[in-house]
Amino acid sequence: MSAVTSASAPVLNARNLSLGFGHTTVLTDVDLTLHPQEFTAVVGTSGVGKSTLLRALTGLIAPHDGEVSIPARRADASRAWSMVFQAPRLFPWRRVRANVELGLEGLGLSRAERRRRAMEPLALVGLE
Structure with missing residues (x-):
């Protein structure tokens, strides 16, 4: 899984992510780099780990392995991205x-x- 390459500095990097619940692994070895002004979609059938990935990228869950980094923060401390849940929250x-x-x-x-x-x-x- 990768985004289109951009010349600008990334707003988010995910490297070697392995994600899951308890002893059940849902995703392994995920690498993702997001750049400003990109539109990125995570697409797949039900149960393949889309929401799990998004939760890890936003810091709602910790990965089993790997890391998520946000190289640069905005001056006003706002995030360069957000997540909208599938169900009302x-x-x-x-x-x-x-x-x-x-x-x-x-x-x-x-x-x-x-x-x-x-x-x-x-x-x-x-x-x-």
């Missing part, structure tokens, strides 16, 4: 804005900055 005890802010909470932003950033996409869809 809202917390019913949080209000809409608080659910949107959830992805911003680990970035060290002030409460006011998280609110400002969350309100932009909510306004785009009329949920302000």
Whole structure:
């Protein structure tokens, strides 16, 4: 699995990833480099490890072997990529804005900055 080569510095590198659950291995020896301005899709039939790979790339699970690195961070500490889950992942005890802010909470932003950033996409869809 590889992305189209780009002249710019990568935003994410995955080398020799082996992924799975417990003693069950789902993927082995995955190498992937993502560059700015690329569109990358992970395609395959149900159960081949697409979501497992994406979870490892975003840091939601640790690989059995190999490493994921993000060589450069943006000046505002935001990520150059994100993940949208297949099923809704809202917390019913949080209000809409608080659910949107959830992805911003680990970035060290002030409460006011998280609110400002969350309100932009909510306004785009009329949920302000």
